[in-house]
Amino acid sequence: MQLEGLPAVSVPLPWQAEDWQRLEQQVSEGRFPHALLLAGMPAIGKERLALALARLLLCHRPSAGHNCGECQACELSRSGAHGDFLWLQPQEKSRVIKIDQVREAVNFAHWTAGFGERKVLVIAPADAMNTNAANALLKSLEEPADNTHILLVCSRLHGVPATIRSRCQLLKLAPPDTGASLGWLDNLTGERATSQSLLDLANGRPLLAEQMYRESSADTLLAQRAALGAVIRGEARAVETAAALSDLDAGEFLVLVTDFIEQHLRDLDGSQLAASGPGAFVLLDDLRGTQRAMAGGSNPNPQLLKESVLEQLSRQLGAPAAGAKMLA
Incomplete structure (x- = not known):
């Protein structure tokens, strides 16, 4: 998330209006939870909602249900220089939020607010915390600091430990x-x-x-999906297709294949779903397991991973035979 050069006022997206109304009412009535977990499918604006909430909580003079855009707190949060606002995300090319980052955030949570009444910590994506990092956060959730709010954002709710989930108010955001x-x-x-x-x-x-x-990039995505389609039709080999998709890192590749399978399932009629659906769901489970392992720090060889997944794609969707488990 880019936190510099923000607009004066951060607002929720149109499809978030109903959820925003409830959240804003909690803020205005002093009932906003110490910890809120925002969960939902990827790319629907969860981080934008968290940003709008954070700036509302920090604002000195909220107006029309949003941050005012004019007070000192809004000016500071707009420029990314607000000392009571910390946004935690994986550093550089890492997929994982590490324990040292969370320890810094825990220290931040127990500081005294310097610019207003509240401090706000956002962790996005919360399902990118490794086990040690999640455990380090527990103390701040179990013994909340006064006037500190923690907003956690995730696309994979099962990727957030139950110990964390149980200490947060959960808001599941519906598909737009x-x-x-x-x-x-x-x-x-x-x-x-x-x-x-x-x-x-x-x-x-x-x-x-x-x-x-x-x-x-729409044409690029269409070409990538066409390459996957050729694999399940038996028109392309896994090794060749893996080489053609070499520009994708392992995480991007897994997202591409997951999206492709989900769309493939939606396009099947009843008889087709009965024939190839079970294999597709097996493969989806394997893909998600690999994504969880990578979020936990696993670092598979990208080329071998792609070839393994594409071989399974061919077996599970192109024929009824069961595939082997993926490398993780």
Whole structure:
């Protein structure tokens, strides 16, 4: 998340209006929880919601249900220089939030606020904390510091330890409404047909659609999915396709294949689903297990991982035979 050069006021996305109304009411009535866990599918704006909440909590004069954009706290949070606001995320190319980062955050949580009444700590993604890091956070959740709020953001709720989940108020964000997503994308693309095409390609995730539009990457994704389709039709070998997808790191590759399988399942009719669905679900479970292992610090060889996954993709979706477990 980029925390410098923010707009004066941070607002939730259109499809978050109902959740925002409840959260803002909790803030205004002094009932906002010490720890809030925001969970939902990727690329739907969870981090943007957390940012809007953080700036509202820090603002000295909230206005119209949002941060005012004019007080000292808003100026500081806008520039990324607010001393009572800490955003924790994996450093550089790491996929993991490490224990040293969490220890720093725990110390931050017990400082006295220097610019207002509250301090805010955001951990995103919370499912990127390794076991030691999650354990280090427990004390701050069990013995909350006065006027300190912790916002945790995750796409894989099962990736957050139960000890952490049980000490947070949980808000599961629903998939975005299609109409609201399209209306929001129309402001970017200026054309409904383009918005619809991008949203379909992004499997209903508007922030992924936005990213593809800004990076002109829709054609690249279509080509990658076409390569996976060729594998399950027996038109391409796993080794060759793995080489063609060499630009993707292991994490990006797993997301690509997971999205492809989920879309493949949605496109099947009843008889097709009965024939190849079980194998597809087995493979999805394997993929998610590998993602969990990588989030915990596992570092598989990217080329071997891709070849193994693509071989299973061919077996599970192209034929009924069961595949072997992936390398993790």
